[in-house]
Amino acid sequence: xxxxxxxxxxxxxxxxxxxxxxxxxxxxxxxxxxxxxxxxxxxxxxxxxxxxxxxxxxxxxxxxxxxxxxxxxxxxxxxxxxxxxxxxxxxxxxxxxxxxxxxxxxxxxxxxxxxxxxxxxxxxxxxxxxxxxxxxxxxxxxxxxxxxxxxxxxxxxxxxxxxxxxxxxxxxxxxxxxxxxxxxxxxxxxxxxxxxxxxxxxxxxxxxxxxxxxxxxxxxxxxxxxxxxxxxxxxxxxxxxxxxxxxxxxxxxxxxxxxxxxxxxxxxxxxxxxxxxxx
Amino acid sequence: xxxxxxxxxxxxxxxxxxxxxxxxxxxxxxxxxxxxxxxxxxxxxxxxxxxxxxxxxxxxxxxxxxxxxxxxxxxxxxxxxxxxxxxxxxxxxxxxxxxxxxxxxxxxxxxxxxxxxxxxxxxxxxxxxxxxxxxxxxxxxxxxxxxxxxxxxxxxxxxxxxxxxxxxxxxxxxxxxxxxxxxxxxxxxxxxxxxxxxxxxxxxxxxxxxxxxxxxxxxxxxxxxxxxxxxxxxxxxxxxxxxxxxxxxxxxxxxxxxxxxxxxxxxxxxxxxx
Amino acid sequence: xxxxxxxxxxxxxxxxxxxxxxxxxxxxxxxxxxxxxxxxxxxxxxxxxxxxxxxxxxxxxxxxxxxxxxxxxxxxxxxxxxxxxxxxxxxxxxxxxxxxxxxxxxxxxxxxxxxxxxxxxxxxxxxxxxxxxxxxxxxxxxxxxxxxxxxxxxxxxxxxxxxxxxxxxxxxxxxxxxxxxxxxxxxxxxxxxxxxxxxxxxxxxxxxxxxxxxxxxxxxxxxxxxxxxxxxxx
Numbered sequence: 001x002x003x004x005x006x007x008x009x010x011x012x013x014x015x016x017x018x019x020x021x022x023x024x025x026x027x028x029x030x031x032x033x034x035x036x037x038x039x040x041x042x043x044x045x046x047x048x049x050x051x052x053x054x055x056x057x058x059x060x061x062x063x064x065x066x067x068x069x070x071x072x073x074x075x076x077x078x079x080x081x082x083x084x085x086x087x088x089x090x091x092x093x094x095x096x097x098x099x100x101x102x103x104x105x106x107x108x109x110x111x112x113x114x115x116x117x118x119x120x121x122x123x124x125x126x127x128x129x130x131x132x133x134x135x136x137x138x139x140x141x142x143x144x145x146x147x148x149x150x151x152x153x154x155x156x157x158x159x160x161x162x163x164x165x166x167x168x169x170x171x172x173x174x175x176x177x178x179x180x181x182x183x184x185x186x187x188x189x190x191x192x193x194x195x196x197x198x199x200x201x202x203x204x205x206x207x208x209x210x211x212x213x214x215x216x217x218x219x220x221x222x223x224x225x226x227x228x229x230x231x232x233x234x235x236x237x238x239x240x241x242x243x244x245x246x247x248x249x250x251x252x253x254x255x256x257x258x259x260x261x262x263x264x265x266x267x268x269x270x271x272x273x274x275x276x277x278x279x
Numbered sequence: 280x281x282x283x284x285x286x287x288x289x290x291x292x293x294x295x296x297x298x299x300x301x302x303x304x305x306x307x308x309x310x311x312x313x314x315x316x317x318x319x320x321x322x323x324x325x326x327x328x329x330x331x332x333x334x335x336x337x338x339x340x341x342x343x344x345x346x347x348x349x350x351x352x353x354x355x356x357x358x359x360x361x362x363x364x365x366x367x368x369x370x371x372x373x374x375x376x377x378x379x380x381x382x383x384x385x386x387x388x389x390x391x392x393x394x395x396x397x398x399x400x401x402x403x404x405x406x407x408x409x410x411x412x413x414x415x416x417x418x419x420x421x422x423x424x425x426x427x428x429x430x431x432x433x434x435x436x437x438x439x440x441x442x443x444x445x446x447x448x449x450x451x452x453x454x455x456x457x458x459x460x461x462x463x464x465x466x467x468x469x470x471x472x473x474x475x476x477x478x479x480x481x482x483x484x485x486x487x488x489x490x491x492x493x494x495x496x497x498x499x500x501x502x503x504x505x506x507x508x509x510x511x512x513x514x515x516x517x518x519x520x521x522x523x524x525x526x527x528x529x530x531x532x533x534x535x536x537x538x539x540x541x542x543x544x545x546x547x548x549x550x551x552x553x
Numbered sequence: 554x555x556x557x558x559x560x561x562x563x564x565x566x567x568x569x570x571x572x573x574x575x576x577x578x579x580x581x582x583x584x585x586x587x588x589x590x591x592x593x594x595x596x597x598x599x600x601x602x603x604x605x606x607x608x609x610x611x612x613x614x615x616x617x618x619x620x621x622x623x624x625x626x627x628x629x630x631x632x633x634x635x636x637x638x639x640x641x642x643x644x645x646x647x648x649x650x651x652x653x654x655x656x657x658x659x660x661x662x663x664x665x666x667x668x669x670x671x672x673x674x675x676x677x678x679x680x681x682x683x684x685x686x687x688x689x690x691x692x693x694x695x696x697x698x699x700x701x702x703x704x705x706x707x708x709x710x711x712x713x714x715x716x717x718x719x720x721x722x723x724x725x726x727x728x729x730x731x732x733x734x735x736x737x738x739x740x741x742x743x744x745x746x747x748x749x750x751x752x753x754x755x756x757x758x759x760x761x762x763x764x765x766x767x768x769x770x771x772x773x774x775x776x777x778x779x780x781x782x783x784x785x786x787x
Contacts, residue, residue, distance in 0.1 A: 037425060037454040051695050072703040080699040086728065087689065088696035090720035100717065104701030137318035148700060165451050167316040167480055168521035193455050196524060235456035240524040243552040244545060256528055260535040263545055335738055357744035364739050371685075372732035375740070383751060390748045391741040399749065435740060 001027045001156060001187050002048055002078075006057035009043050017043040019211030020057075027155070030178065030188045032198040035208035036234055041191045044208070045158050048189070049078040062155070076105050079154035083161040085145035089133045094125065094144060097133055101152040119151035122180055124173050139170040146177065157181055159190040163197050175201050196239045199223060199254040209234040224252035281305040281328060281363060281443045281474070286342035287498075288327050297323045299498040301342070305443055305476055310469045312485035312506065313478040315495035316519035321478040324495060325447040328476060329365035330354060346442065360392065363443040364436040368451040370428035373435075374420050381423075381431050382407070382416040388439040406438040409471050410464050426457025430464055437473065444468070445476045450484065458484070486510055486523040487553065494518055525549050568635075568642040575645040592644040600637055607633035665750055671742070686726055693721045 002025040009018040018040045025031055033041045046052040047059045050071040059066045061077055079101070082088055091097040098116045107115065120126045123143040128136060133144055142165065149157060162174045171194070178201045181188050192198050198205055198219065205222040207215035207230065214230050215222050223231075223238040225246045231238060238254070245253030245262055253259040281304070288298040297320045305311055305328070315321050326332040330351045333340050344351045346362045367373055378384035385406055389399040407413050410430050415423065420431055429449055436444055449465075450458040462484050468475060469488055479485055485492065485506065492509035494502035496518045502509050509515070515522050522530075532545050579585040609620075611629035618625050694704065697717045703710045737743075 036456045046695070049699055051698065070703070071698045072701050075699055075701040082692070082696045082699070084692070086725050087693045087721055088700075090697075090717045100702075101700040104703070139317035152700065165448075165480075167519055168516070169316060169519045171521070193458075195455075235459060237455070237459075240528055240549065240552070244528065244548045247548040247552050248544060256531045259528070259545075260531050260537070263532060263537045263541050264535060266541060329739070331735065331738070335735060355743070356738040357741040360739065360741035360744075366739075367732065367736060369732060372729055373736040375737060376733075386751060388740040390751070391744055393744065393746050393748055396749050396751065399751065432736075439740065 001025055001029075001062060002189075003060040004044070004047070004057070005060070007044070007047065007054050007059060008056035009040075009047070009052060010055045011043075017211055018047075021208075021211070021213055022057075023206065023213065023216065025156075025187060025189065027187055028182065028185050029204060030182050030202045031190070031204045031206060032202040033189065033191050033206045033208060034193070034195070034198060034236060036236075038210075039208040039234065040211040041208050042160060043211075045080065045160065045189060045191065048074075048156065048158060049080050050074040051080075072104070075101075075152070075154070077154055078156040078158060079149040079152045080158045081146050081149040081160060081162065083164060085138075085141040088145050088148075089141060092132055094120070094131050094133055094136070095129050097144060098148045098151050101148050105152060115151045115153065119147040122150055122177055123147035138165060139167050142166060143170065143173060146174070150177070150181075154186075156187040156189065159188070159192075161191055161193065163192060163194050171197060178202075195223070195237065199239045199242070200256075207231065207234065207236065219254040220252045220258070223254040280307060280347060281476075282343075282345045283324075283328060284343045284345070286327060286340065286344070288323055288332060288341075289339045290323075290332075291337035291339070297498050298327065301495075301498075301500055303328070303493060303500065303503075305474050307442065308472050308474050309491065310475045310489045311477070312482075312489035312492040313476060313495065314480070314482060314485070314492060314515075314520045315478075315501075319495045319519075320498040321495060322447050323498075325365055325445050325476070325478055328443075329363050329445050330359040331356060331365065334359070357391070360388065360439050361441060363445065364439060364441045365445040365447060366429075366433055366436055366449055368448040370423075370425050370432055370452065373432040374428065376421075378420055380417050381412065381420050384420045384431055385416075385434045385438050388435050392439060402438045402440060406434040409437060409467055410434045411467070424457060425453045426460035429453060429457065429461050433461075433464065433468075437468075441473065443474045443476070445478075447478045448480065449477070450479065450481060462488075480521070482510060482521060482523040483525075486525065494520060525553060568638040571642040572638070572645055575642070575649050579645075579649050588645065588649055592641065596640050596644045600640055603636050603640070604633045607636060664748075685729070686722070689725055689729075690718070690722045693725070694718055696721075 004021055004023050007018050007021045008016070010016050017038075021040070021044060033044065035041050043052060047054060047066065048061060050066050050069060050073075053067055061069075061074060066074060089097055091100065095116055098119050099112050102112045102115050117126070117129075120129055123146055125136075125140060125143055125147060128140065128144075133141055136144065142162070146159070146162065159174075159178075163171045166174065175197065178188055178190070188202075190198075190202065203218060205215070205217065205219055206213055207222060214234070215227055221227065223242040228238065228246075237243075241256050241259035242252065242254045245251060245259050248263075248266075250259070250262040250266065253262050283301055283303040286298055286301040286303075287296045289296040301324065303324070313321055313324065323332065326336055327340065327344065330344060332338055334354065334356050340352075351359065351362075375384060375387055378387060382403060386399050386403040389402045394402070404413075407416055410433060412427070412430050412434060415427060415431075420428065423431065433444075433446070433449070446465075450461050453461065458481065465475070465477065465484070465488050477485060477489065489506045491504065492502070492506045493500060494509060494515065501518055502512060502514065510523055511526050521527070528549060529546060532542050537545070575588075576585060579588045608625045608629040609623040611626060611632045615627035616624045617627055617630065697714065698704055702714050702717060704714060
């Protein structure tokens, strides 16, 4: 779906934000991109919808070189939800804010309404449809920004730090949205600082440092003890279950569920062992 | 001691009160964590406790804010500075823009208090030493990482030698490295003797730093007690607050019905890796 | 001072002298090229409208050419040229000042001369606010483009894009100002009374002489204008 080939991006001031990245994201994949600020994560994903153009290398979206398409055209393929909802929300009504994207894309008038309702429902904002966005708190404004991208029904959805600043309910809602998109077969790319969210909701983790990819695999692989040195080199800490599992010699257990399963497995083994010893 | 008694607060132009009948005490040297879902009133509580609401942010306050026995009603904002200060989540807007170096940025507060130069320098040096930012004292404050900028902001507050420091979600806009930097600094601060009220979503950060946790929901105090108890309280989840990962994991292990011995070793491992 | 001088002095000679002085200063400071480019770019919009209006509507007797109902008079052209020269003198003066003065040092020095620190904040905040606003506007534009707002298309499309762009820019700028002033208040910024300054700017004799000379020149030209002792300059 998205192919990045030897991408280099140098900003006008000279900063080499992306320094040779190649990767492929397949249709329907759920990918999380992690790394410190300045590691190139945001720069990388802004090439997916053409907001940034490569200095060297190229980015293909659905087989087409992104550089040959206008941002408005790419927006129909790749929806990008920004981190700060207040740098996006402009309408006095939640409903029209969400309708903005589909309208720009030329969706038929009678269809816009149902898309808006669907997106608001997914974001848990159906009850706020006629409210003023600024009467909603930060959590809900962030979900509103997300909803406005969902309404565009793009095959690829990119989320820039969807859980930053969110409370527990907000995070849970974002997790549901990601799962919902995956069920619909959409491709989801998320930038996040929350390792637990990443481990639980994504099937692939790409770790970036100083413009390069230093780790790329499943959460099990990326948070396994063998990768810790790389993670530490960029001040990232694996989620608690991974650390506990490693400490107890249970192998790679990036999620709560995997740790619990491993513990149950060991408990079973101990029982069997003591059972055999008894007999 | 900082004391809020029967405090309700309604912002100017709004019909609803954001805080309802809040009682909260912050003893000298105490480190208290404030948790709650978004829109529960955490930020408003921080502003009221700092005296900025209603002194600077217009609204109607019922109840009292007392610091060391003196009521703060009617005080001007600059009179509050030596008693209570508040830090915010955006490291960029807390930067004054009129300081060429980090040193001058931290010195701004004491300078504004009209202190003489030796005193300003002394307070600035102490604050920077406590937060371990002496190494960047000559850097341009506008060219720091988010975490560093936040440390500079906090140092600037400490330099005024307030009795109480309130921090409203200091790591909300930081990356993991910045969060870790500020988290470590909070531990330093806790050992320093100033009392702290820290509002945060990241309960992992509060776990181990705070002696007491207060949970707020819908403008009312829902829980207030020793950190260990509150963070493990099952009601936290219902309130929309995510417990620390240690608590969540332990709960998941217990709920899975793993046998006691394995569960115990798991619990020990959790403590060991923290 | 160059700006006030340009205003005060009539005709062409005055402003041209000021322009020359500015360019000399700029060359010494090494910013001549940048200064000219920026000044011309900034003055261009006003200049165009001023020229158009003056040339065609200034009362005059010598008609040069006619477009529709409008007569372009020699007097109009003369007036337009004088105004242009003044505009350029003003923008060069301000531009040179902006490019060669470290705002923080300047403002601190003002405070040393008894100006309130609050003035310092307003002056510097304004200067700092511009790049921040430009950056914010960039992010906002990116957000809206990501939702299909076409900024590369037709004029009509771009006009429709003004509200989704202007709204968040203004709102977030206001929020930022509010946050900034609150943070300053927390640090006792509003406290009345002098503060002890940490350091003072070095001030050489040459700078002092240059400043005094400029000031005298300015006062001289104002007095001259007011009392009518200046000859009519071409």
